[in-house]
Amino acid sequence: MSMFEWLENTPLAIWVGESLWGYPLMLSLHVIGLAIVVGIFAMRDLKLLGSFDGVAHGSLIGLVKLGWIGFVINALSGAALFTSQATTFVASTPFLLKIGSIFAAAMCAAVIQSRSRDEAAGWDAPGVSVPGSLRVIAAASLTLWVSAIVSGRLIAYL
Amino acid sequence: MEQAFVQAIEGTTINTWVLSSAWLWPTLEILHFLGLSLLLGSLLVVDLRLAGFFRQIDIAATHRLLPWSFVGFGLNLLTGILFVFGDPARYAANIGFRWKMVLVLIAGLNAVWFYRKIGPVMRSWDAHGDTPALAKLIAFVSLGTWTGVLLLGRLIPYIGTG
Numbered sequence: 096m097s098m099f100e101w102l103e104n105t106p107l108a109i110w111v112g113e114s115l116w117g118y119p120l121m122l123s124l125h126v127i128g129l130a131i132v133v134g135i136f137a138m139r140d141l142k143l144l145g146s147f148d149g150v151a152h153g154s155l156i157g158l159v160k161l162g163w164i165g166f167v168i169n170a171l172s173g174a175a176l177f178t179s180q181a182t183t184f185v186a187s188t189p190f191l192l193k194i195g196s197i198f199a200a201a202m203c204a205a206v207i208q209s210r211s212r213d214e215a216a217g218w219d220a221p222g223v224s225v226p227g228s229l230r231v232i233a234a235a236s237l238t239l240w241v242s243a244i245v246s247g248r249l250i251a252y253l
Numbered sequence: 254m255e256q257a258f259v260q261a262i263e264g265t266t267i268n269t270w271v272l273s274s275a276w277l278w279p280t281l282e283i284l285h286f287l288g289l290s291l292l293l294g295s296l297l298v299v300d301l302r303l304a305g306f307f308r309q310i311d312i313a314a315t316h317r318l319l320p321w322s323f324v325g326f327g328l329n330l331l332t333g334i335l336f337v338f339g340d341p342a343r344y345a346a347n348i349g350f351r352w353k354m355v356l357v358l359i360a361g362l363n364a365v366w367f368y369r370k371i372g373p374v375m376r377s378w379d380a381h382g383d384t385p386a387l388a389k390l391i392a393f394v395s396l397g398t399w400t401g402v403l404l405l406g407r408l409i410p411y412i413g414t415g
Contacts, residue, residue: 119411126407127400129286134294138318149314157307158298241287248283 099181112179124172131165133240136204143207143225143233152225153215159208166201189253193246200239203232255345262341271339278339285332289406292325293399303371303384303392311380316372349412353405360398367391 102108111117139155139162141147177184184190210229218225225233262268271277295318302310337344344350371388378384384392405412 119408123404123407126289126403130289130293130403131297133290134292134297136294137290138294138298138321141321147314147317149311150317151309151311154307154309154311155298157309158301161297161301240290244286244290245283248279248286252279 097182099185102178102181105178107175108178108181111175118176118179121172121175124168125176128165128168128172129244132162132169133165133244135159135162135165136200137237137240139207140233140237144230144237145225151215152211152218156208156211156215159204159211162204166204184250187250187253189246189249193243193250196239196243196246200236200243203236203239206232207236258345259341262338265338267335267338268341271335281332281335281339285329285336288325288328288332289403290325291321292329293403295319295321295325296395296399300392300395304389304396305384308381308383312378312382312384313376313380316375344409347409347412349405349409353402353409356398356401356405360395360402363391363394363398367395 103112111121135158138147139159142150142152142155207229210226214226217223271281298307298310298318299315299322301307302312302315371391375388
């Protein structure tokens with residue numbers, strides 16, 4: 096029996112897959128977490144790309160922590176959803192693409208967060224702009240979250 | 254009434270178009286998810302600041318995020334209408350969908366309330382200070398109704414069909 100078959104037979108997987116409210120409850124948490132993590136990180140990326148005049152770069156750092164809360168909600172609810180159909184999901188190309196996109200987007204978020212903490216105070220000065228390398232990372236992050244949503248939705252179809 | 258609604262939609266050009274391609278429905282779903290991320294993401298920033306949190310953010314500047322709320326809402330209104338045109342019988346009979354529309358309406362009226370009572374005066378507030386009780390109320394109604402919209406929308410396939 097593979098690890099994924101074993102996972103599908105754990106009490107959590109059986110509760111998620113077979114109880115009346117297990118699956119819808121996890122899906123509900125997953126859409127709330129999605130709105131928080133993608134929503135907040137997308138606003139941060141748009142700010143880095145030059146939007147929202149008057150909103151200081153450093154002032155969004157606190158909100159990014161909330162974005163990570165959404166990330167954790169989705170890692171947990173996503174793991175629970177995964178267990179219920181583990182053997183199907185590991186064989187699904189869109190699922191693997193989704194996980195790859197999220198992993199890469201989280202790396203972008205970590206880099207943006209650490210550089211913002213050190214440098215953001217300087218970016219609001221007149222004539223100064225966000226370093227090009229960071230803007231590239233922000234654009235990559237936006238693209239990766241779109242990719243995560245597209246591939247996540249396609250899991251049900253492909 | 255439900256039947257008249259379904260009959261009015263079935264067979265229309267838009268109804269046939271939505272059902273004409275296997276790829277259209279998932280594409281609309283993807284756009285609906287992207288739209289909700291833009292709508293909720295921008296409103297989280299605006300509403301949480303309006304509720305008095307994250308005071309590092311200049312409150313008068315938060316209106317710069319609102320265009321993204323309208324882009325997200327417009328995208329979801331359009332794709333949402335196309336869902337209803339594609340499968341009118343399902344939505345007409347769905348309790349979750351009806352309550353979702355009620356909440357969207359409340360959220361819309363709350364937004365009008367914001368533009369009438371808060372929009373004109375928020376520029377004169379302390380940029381990094383606390384906010385009045387009315388602002389907090391409007392912010393929490395917004396966050397509450399949109400969270401409800403999200404949940405009811407996700408649960409449409411699971412909630413009773415009347």
